[in-house]
Amino acid sequence: MPQEVHPAGSLKQHTIWQDGQMPEPCTVVIFGATGDLTQRKLLPTLAHLFHDHPLPEGFSVVAFARRPMNDEQWRGLALDSINKYMPDNDKLDSDAQRAFAQRMYYCQSDFNDREGYQKLADILDKLDREKGTEGNRMYYLATPPTLDSEIIFQLGGAGLARPSGHNGDEESWRRIVIEKPFGRDLASAKKLNREIARVFRENQTYRIDHYMGKETVQNLLAFRFANGIFEPLWNQKYIDHVQIVVAESLGIGSRAEYYEESGAIRDMIQNHIMQVLCLTTMEAPVSFDADSIRDEKVKVMRAIPLLLAEDAAKRTVRGQYTAGVINGQPQVGYKEEKGVSPDSQTETYVALKLFIENWRWADVPFYIRTGKALPKRSTEMTIQFKRVPHMLYKPSETKGLVPNRLTIRIQPDDGISLKFAAKVPGAARHLSDVDMNFSYTEAFGIESPDAYERLIADCMIGDSTLFIRRDEVETSWRVVDSIINAWKNTPESAVHPYKAGSWGPPEADALIQNDGREWDNP
Numbered sequence: 001m002p003q004e005v006h007p008a009g010s011l012k013q014h015t016i017w018q019d020g021q022m023p024e025p026c027t028v029v030i031f032g033a034t035g036d037l038t039q040r041k042l043l044p045t046l047a048h049l050f051h052d053h054p055l056p057e058g059f060s061v062v063a064f065a066r067r068p069m070n071d072e073q074w075r076g077l078a079l080d081s082i083n084k085y086m087p088d089n090d091k092l093d094s095d096a097q098r099a100f101a102q103r104m105y106y107c108q109s110d111f112n113d114r115e116g117y118q119k120l121a122d123i124l125d126k127l128d129r130e131k132g133t134e135g136n137r138m139y140y141l142a143t144p145p146t147l148d149s150e151i152i153f154q155l156g157g158a159g160l161a162r163p164s165g166h167n168g169d170e171e172s173w174r175r176i177v178i179e180k181p182f183g184r185d186l187a188s189a190k191k192l193n194r195e196i197a198r199v200f201r202e203n204q205t206y207r208i209d210h211y212m213g214k215e216t217v218q219n220l221l222a223f224r225f226a227n228g229i230f231e232p233l234w235n236q237k238y239i240d241h242v243q244i245v246v247a248e249s250l251g252i253g254s255r256a257e258y259y260e261e262s263g264a265i266r267d268m269i270q271n272h273i274m275q276v277l278c279l280t281t282m283e284a285p286v287s288f289d290a291d292s293i294r295d296e297k298v299k300v301m302r303a304i305p306l307l308l309a310e311d312a313a314k315r316t317v318r319g320q321y322t323a324g325v326i327n328g329q330p331q332v333g334y335k336e337e338k339g340v341s342p343d344s345q346t347e348t349y350v351a352l353k354l355f356i357e358n359w360r361w362a363d364v365p366f367y368i369r370t371g372k373a374l375p376k377r378s379t380e381m382t383i384q385f386k387r388v389p390h391m392l393y394k395p396s397e398t399k400g401l402v403p404n405r406l407t408i409r410i411q412p413d414d415g416i417s418l419k420f421a422a423k424v425p426g427a428a429r430h431l432s433d434v435d436m437n438f439s440y441t442e443a444f445g446i447e448s449p450d451a452y453e454r455l456i457a458d459c460m461i462g463d464s465t466l467f468i469r470r471d472e473v474e475t476s477w478r479v480v481d482s483i484i485n486a487w488k489n490t491p492e493s494a495v496h497p498y499k500a501g502s503w504g505p506p507e508a509d510a511l512i513q514n515d516g517r518e519w520d521n522p
């Protein structure tokens with residue numbers, strides 16, 4: 001049973017445990033513990049969770065990795081990363097560091113070595129006996145995706161996936177967290193899903209998309225379903241179109257190997273953007289339980305028509321950055337990045353026009369953009385409402401006025417603003433746009449939890465609402481595969497160059513301008 005939070009717990013910034021509960025004692029096993037994700041994100045997140053939120057006695061972390069190390073060496077390495085990557089205002093003092101280090105253990109093994117999993121089982125059993133972790137385990141695969149199947153298979157073989165108990169009465173839980181990318185197309189995602197299902201049940205499987213852990217993304221549900229004024233307008237009668245932009249101001253850095261295989265469509269659209277699109281457009285779920293929300297998301301994705309090859313050039317634009325300047329800093333072109341083939345055709349930018357064919361959204365275009373090396377890092381969504389049916393003001397009085405726009409900023413500067421027309425003071429009847437603004441930080445005066453912290457805490461407590469279900473992944477790949485296939489079959493939808501530091505290729509401007517609309521740049 002989940003336990004009550006200790007009143008003495010040091011809740012500094014926000015509560016992370018839902019309804020004042022905290023999880024049962026458990027061990028988090030990290031596969032790929034020496035990798036970038038673990039060092040930069042998982043270790044600082046676990047340390048923060050441990051220090052700032054009450055965790056059950058006995059909570060332990062086991063690193064599973066191949067480099068020869070003992071517990072002490074691992075603790076030293078982990079503390080170095082925690083010190084390096086935790087934000088300055090969150091740094092742990094030496095007592096807290098020591099206390100966290102005492103919860104960490106190391107299991108050295110290659111992922112395909114059967115004996116390593118037996119060694120892991122022994123460590124976990126010992127922790128159950130000595131620390132009271134009660135057989136509860138979260139396996140976090142922070143590993144190259146090509147190795148996921150092997151680890152899952154080995155966990156099954158070592159009997160580590162089945163919860164302990166007798167005659168179907170489960171006395172413990174075992175959950176597996178799997179990072180993106182989840183497959184590279186529909187066929188590989190289905191294969192991976194089948195491999196998981198041979199070892200773990202769906203309710204043990206937590207496919208992570210860290211966008212779902214962001215407060216502003218979750219706030220989309222509150223905004224839509226806890227306010228009476230917007231939902232009646234949230235349909236094709238009143239909305240002209242929707243824009244979603246996920247812009248990054250960096251190039252690919254040292255991730256050429258991954259990015260050459262993935263490109264912008266697999267890296268961003270199949271997962272993060274599809275999730276944001278679903279939460280923005282889905283029907284109200286019958287309740288907040290995980291399946292009700294996920295059922296509604298899947299219905300949205302099923303209503304997106306597959307892209308036909310003959311529409312590829314009209315509905316999509318691919319781009320690749322060339323050398324330029326971003327915020328005063330020089331940026332080399334994609335083809336010059338270390339590890340990128342000089343004749344690479346990988347897209348670092350995509351613009352799309354999508355439709356959702358259902359009663360709510362018929363004929364409303366969704367314009368989607370994502371790219372690297374753009375002028376600014378920003379994720380936001382603009383809902384543009386239709387113009388008034390008859391404008392009483394003269395064109396000279398409404399010059400430059402845009403229709404009502406609701407902008408939901410996911411990062412940075414999380415918040416919501418509504419643009420509307422107001423009269424400029426004075427005798428003339430001139431109108432101008434003004435903004436009504438809500439900022440998360442200003443309104444609540446507290447920091448939002450980090451997305452990984454939210455998701456790890458939810459997994460510990462067994463709430464899979466913010467994780468991606470098997471059919472969601474597959475339905476999303478169905479749409480994305482159709483776009484990739486349409487590109488393969490239409491040489492005229494080529495990859496267009498754009499200068500680093502610009503908002504993308506001119507062809508992307510034409511995509512929206514041909515419909516008499518403009519991008520709303522962050």
Ligand SMILES: NC(=O)c1ccc[n+]([C@@H]2O[C@H](COP(=O)([O-])OP(=O)(O)OC[C@H]3O[C@@H](n4cnc5c(N)ncnc54)[C@H](OP(=O)(O)O)[C@@H]3O)[C@@H](O)[C@H]2O)c1
Nearest residue numbers: 032033034035036037038066110111142143145179180181
């Ligand atoms: N990094 C990010 O910001 C980020 C963001 C979102 C999602 N992800 C996803 O998270 C996962 C991990 O990414 P990453 O960037 O952390 O990768 P990474 O830096 O390449 O780390 C991979 C880890 O796997 C270990 N490993 C590889 N082969 C192994 C083997 N045969 N046996 C034992 N250990 C082995 C490596 O150990 P050695 O150190 O011994 O090589 C290392 O600890 C990937 O699926 C990635 O797509 C990463």
